Amino acid sequence: xxxxxxxxxxEVYAEIKDKTLIGKRRKxxxxxxxxxxxxxxPALIFLAxxxxxxxxxxxxxxxxxxxxxxRGGGTFALGSFFKALSNxxxxxxxxxxxxxxxxxxxMSFGFxxxxxxxxxxLFAQSILNTAILVVxxxxxxxxxxxxxATFLNNIKALKGLYQTIFFLPYVTNSIALGLxxxxxxxxxxxxxxxxxxxxxxxxxxNFLGDSPNNYMLPxxxxxxxPAATKFHQxxxxxxxxxxxxxxxxxxxxxxxxxxxxxxxxxxxxIDGANGFTIWRRITLPLLSPQILYITITSFIGAxxxxxxxxxxxxxGPFDFGGPSGTDWMPVVGWIYKSMSNEAVDRxxxxxxxxxxxxxxxxILIITIIQFGVxxxxxxx
Amino acid sequence: MAELYFADxxxxxxxxxxxxxxxxxxxxxxxxFALFMLLPFVLMIVGSLTEAKAFDEFEQTADFAQxxxxxxxxxxFEQIFxxxxxxxxxxxxxxxxxxxxxxxxxxxSAVGSTAVTVVTAVLAAFAFARLEFKGKNILFASxxxxxMIPGELMVLTNYQTTKVIGWENTFSALIFVHGVSVFxxxxxxxxxxxxxxxxxLAAKVDGVGDVGYLWKVMVPIAMPTITTIIILSLMGAWNxxxxxxxxxxxxxxxxxxxxxxxxxxxxxxxxxNTQAKGMSAIKIAGSMVVTFPLFVTFIIFRxxxxxxxxxxxxxx
Numbered sequence: 001x002x003x004x005x006x007x008x009x010x011e012v013y014a015e016i017k018d019k020t021l022i023g024k025r026r027k028x029x030x031x032x033x034x035x036x037x038x039x040x041x042p043a044l045i046f047l048a049x050x051x052x053x054x055x056x057x058x059x060x061x062x063x064x065x066x067x068x069x070x071r072g073g074g075t076f077a078l079g080s081f082f083k084a085l086s087n088x089x090x091x092x093x094x095x096x097x098x099x100x101x102x103x104x105x106x107m108s109f110g111f112x113x114x115x116x117x118x119x120x121x122l123f124a125q126s127i128l129n130t131a132i133l134v135v136x137x138x139x140x141x142x143x144x145x146x147x148x149a150t151f152l153n154n155i156k157a158l159k160g161l162y163q164t165i166f167f168l169p170y171v172t173n174s175i176a177l178g179l180x181x182x183x184x185x186x187x188x189x190x191x192x193x194x195x196x197x198x199x200x201x202x203x204x205x206n207f208l209g210d211s212p213n214n215y216m217l218p219x220x221x222x223x224x225x226p227a228a229t230k231f232h233q234x235x236x237x238x239x240x241x242x243x244x245x246x247x248x249x250x251x252x253x254x255x256x257x258x259x260x261x262x263x264x265x266x267x268x269x270i271d272g273a274n275g276f277t278i279w280r281r282i283t284l285p286l287l288s289p290q291i292l293y294i295t296i297t298s299f300i301g302a303x304x305x306x307x308x309x310x311x312x313x314x315x316g317p318f319d320f321g322g323p324s325g326t327d328w329m330p331v332v333g334w335i336y337k338s339m340s341n342e343a344v345d346r347x348x349x350x351x352x353x354x355x356x357x358x359x360x361x362x363i364l365i366i367t368i369i370q371f372g373v374x375x376x377x378x379x380x
Numbered sequence: 381m382a383e384l385y386f387a388d389x390x391x392x393x394x395x396x397x398x399x400x401x402x403x404x405x406x407x408x409x410x411x412x413f414a415l416f417m418l419l420p421f422v423l424m425i426v427g428s429l430t431e432a433k434a435f436d437e438f439e440q441t442a443d444f445a446q447x448x449x450x451x452x453x454x455x456x457f458e459q460i461f462x463x464x465x466x467x468x469x470x471x472x473x474x475x476x477x478x479x480x481x482x483x484x485x486x487x488x489s490a491v492g493s494t495a496v497t498v499v500t501a502v503l504a505a506f507a508f509a510r511l512e513f514k515g516k517n518i519l520f521a522s523x524x525x526x527x528m529i530p531g532e533l534m535v536l537t538n539y540q541t542t543k544v545i546g547w548e549n550t551f552s553a554l555i556f557v558h559g560v561s562v563f564x565x566x567x568x569x570x571x572x573x574x575x576x577x578x579x580x581l582a583a584k585v586d587g588v589g590d591v592g593y594l595w596k597v598m599v600p601i602a603m604p605t606i607t608t609i610i611i612l613s614l615m616g617a618w619n620x621x622x623x624x625x626x627x628x629x630x631x632x633x634x635x636x637x638x639x640x641x642x643x644x645x646x647x648x649x650x651x652x653n654t655q656a657k658g659m660s661a662i663k664i665a666g667s668m669v670v671t672f673p674l675f676v677t678f679i680i681f682r683x684x685x686x687x688x689x690x691x692x693x694x695x696x
Contacts, residue, residue: 029589029590030590032511032512032513032590033511033512033513033514035507035511035590035591036507036511036512036513036516037507037513039503039504039506039507039511039591039594040503040504040507040519042499042500042503042504043500043501043503043504043560043565044504046496046500046556046559046560047523047526047560047562049541050534050538050541050556050557050558050559050560051526051534051560051562052526053537054533054534054535054536054537054538054541055526055529055533055534057536057537058533058534058536058537061536061537069540074544075537075540075541075543075544075545144413147409148409148410148413151406151409151410152410154402154406155403155406155407155410162410162414164682165414165417165418166413166414166417167686168417168418168421168678169417170685170689171615171674171675171677171678171685172671172674173618173619173644173645173648173667173670173671173674174619174621175619175621175645175648175649175667175670176424176645176648176666176667176668176670176671177420177424177667177671179648179652179663179664179666179667180420180423180424180427180664180667181420183423183427183660183663183664184419184420184423186439186660188439188440189439189440189441189442190435190438190439190440190441190442191439192419192423195442216440216441216442218442243416243417243420246413246417248689251686251689251690252690254690255690275402304530304531304532306622307621307622310649314649314652314653314663315652315653316649316650316653317625317649332530332532335532335535335536336532336535336622336626339535339536339539340626349536349540352536353533353536356530356532356533356536357533359530359532359533360529360530360533363528363530364528367528
C-alpha cells in the first residue's frame with residue numbers, strides 16, 4: 001500500500017495520460033446531423049420505395065381517367081404516360097396483341113375511375129357488407145371484452161390462468177383457426193354447433209354451404225337443409241371475428257385497469273357506493289383513454305377485414321360465400337380480387353386504386369368522428 | 381382493500397353472502413367465455429389426432445365414441461409432412477408439397493424479414509430518440525401519418541413493382557417489401573428515450589462515438605423491447621397471408637425443378653381446396669401443424685409477447 005501513496009505526481013500524470021485522451025489527437029467525429037441521416041438511410045430507402053412512393057402512385061392511378069398500365073411503362077403511373085408519349089402505339093397489357101392508342105387517356109385527370117367504381121354494384125355491396133359486419137361486431141366485442149377485463153380485475157384465484165386463456169387467440173394463425181370455425185359450424189351431422197341446436201330441440205341450420213345438404217337428426221331421421229342464407233353466414237363471420245378480437249382488447253383494458261389507483265374505489269366504498277356505481281362513475285371514466293384507443297383501432301381494423309372472412313369459408317382467397325362467391329365480400333376483398341392475377345391485366349387498375357382511396361376516406365372519417373366524440377367524453 | 385367493520389353479525393353475514401354470490405357470477409361468466417375461447421383449440425387437437433376415417437364417421441353420424449383414444453394416431457400428420465394425402469373414399473394417394481417445405485420457406489422469409497425490420501428499426505429509432513437534426517419532427521410526423529393509411533393502398537403499387545423488378549416468386553419480395561415497420565420504430569424510440577441523457581454525455585466524454593454508444597449502451601439496455609419486437613415480427617411473418625398469396629404463390633423463380641415457394645398460410649389454404657377437400661381431419665391437422673409452433677413460442681416468450689402487445693395499447 002505504502003508504495004502507491006509514494007508515487008510522484010509526474011508518474012501519476014504519465015499513467016493517466018496513457019489511459020485517457022489527454023495529449024492525443026481525438027478521433028474525427030461526424031456532426032450529429034450527418035450521423036442521423038446515415039443511420040436513417042436504410043429505413044428511408046425502404047419507406048420511400050414501398051410506402052411513400054406507392055401512396056403517391058395510388059393517387060395518380062386513381063385520378064388519371066381510365067388509367068391502365070402500359071407494357072414497358074414500369075410501375076410508376078407516369079412511367080406509362082411517358083412510354084405512351086414516346087410511342088403512342090403501345091400494347092396495353094402483357095399478352096395483348098392489338099396495338100392501341102393509349103396516349104389520349106393520360107391527358108385527362110378526373111373522377112372517371114370513381115364513377116366506374118360505383119357503377120360496379122359489387123363495390124357498393126362490399127362497402128355495405130363491411131359496414132354491417134363492423135357495426136355488429138365491434139360494439140359487441142368491445143362490450144364483452146370490457147366485461148371480461150372488469151371481472152378478471154375483481155377475482156384473485158386463477159386470474160393468471162384465465163388471462164392466458166383469453167390471450168390465446170392472439171397468437172394463432174387466423175387462416176388455420178377460421179377453418180376450425182368452419183368445421184364447428186358445418187352442416188354435417190358432426191358439426192358441433194348444429195349438434196347442440198338439435199339437442200336443444202331447434203332445427204339445424206346450413207351455416208356456410210352454398211347448396212342444400214342432408215342432415216341426420218339425433219333420432220336417425222334425415223332432413224334436407226336449404227342453402228345457407230346470408231344471415232347465417234354472417235353469424236359465423238361475426239362469431240369468428242369476436243373470438244379473434246377479444247384477446248387484444250382484454251389485454252389493453254387490463255393494462256388500463258391496473259393503472260387506476262385503488263384509493264379512488266376505496267374512498268367510494270367508504271362513502272357507501274355499490275359496485276356498479278363505482279364501475280360506472282370511476283372505472284369507466286378513468287378507462288376512457290383505453291376505450292377510445294380500442295374503439296378507433298377496432299373500427300379501422302374491422303373495416304379492413306379480409307382473412308377473417310375467407311378463412312371461415314376456407315375455399316380460397318377470393319371466395320366470400322354464396323354460389324357466386326360474393327355474398328359477404330368485404331371492401332379489402334374486392335380490392336384484392338380486382339387487382340389480383342386473374343384480373344389485373346384486363347381491367348383498369350385505376351378502379352381498384354380509387355377503391356383503396358375510398359377505403360382511406362372511410363377510415364379518416366371514422367377517426368375524425370371518434371376524436372370529435374372523445375373531446376366531450378374522454379378524461380385524460 | 382382496507383379492513384371492513386360491520387355493525388353486527390347479521391351485516392357481516394349479509395356482506396359475506398353477497399360476496400360469494402358475486403364471485404359465483406364472476407367465475408361462471410369467465411368460465412363460459414373461457415370455454416368459448418378453448419372450444420376451437422379442443423376441436424383442433426382432438427380432430428387432428430383422430431384418424432381421418434373415424435373423424436369422417438363422426439361427421440356423418442355424430443357418434444362421439446369415434447373421437448375416443450382408440451382411434452387416435454399420427455397418420456394425419458404423417459400424410460401432411462410426407463405430402464401424400466390418401467383420399468378417404470377411393471384410397472387414392474394424391475401428391476402435394478410437404479409441410480416441412482412450407483415450414484422451411486416460412487422460416488427463411490420470417491427470419492430474413494425480421495432481421496431487416498429490426499436493423500432498420502434500431503437505427504431509425506436511434507436517430508429519432510437521441511440525435512438532433514433538421515427536419516426531424518417533420519419526418520417523424522410523416523412516418524406516423526403513414527400508420528393511418530391502409531396497407532391495401534400500397535399493395536396496389538408494390539404488387540406491380542414486384543412484378544416489374546422481377547421479384548415475383550422470390551424471397552426478396554417477402555423479405556424486403558415490408559422491411560420497415562413504422563410501428564416498431566415508434567415503439568423502440570420510446571424505449572430509447574427513457575435512457576437518461578447523462579449516459580450519452582458520459583460516453584461522449586469517454587470518446588465513444590454515436591454508433592458505438594448505440595451498440596454498446598442503448599441496444600443492451602433496450603434488449604427486452606428488441607426481443608419483443610423480434611418475437612412479434614417473427615409471429616407476424618409466420619401468420620402473413622395476403623402478401624405471400626399475391627407474390628409468392630407458385631414455384632421459386634430460381635429453381636429448375638419447380639420448388640414450391642408457398643408459405644404455411646398459403647400452403648394451408650390451398651390444401652383445404654385441393655388434396656384435402658372434404659377431408660376434415662386432414663384439414664384440421666394442417667391447421668394444427670401451422671398453429672403448433674406459435675403455441676410453443678407463446679409458452680416460452682409469454683412475458684415478452686403480452687408486454688409488447690399491451691404496451692402498444694397504453695401508448696396509443
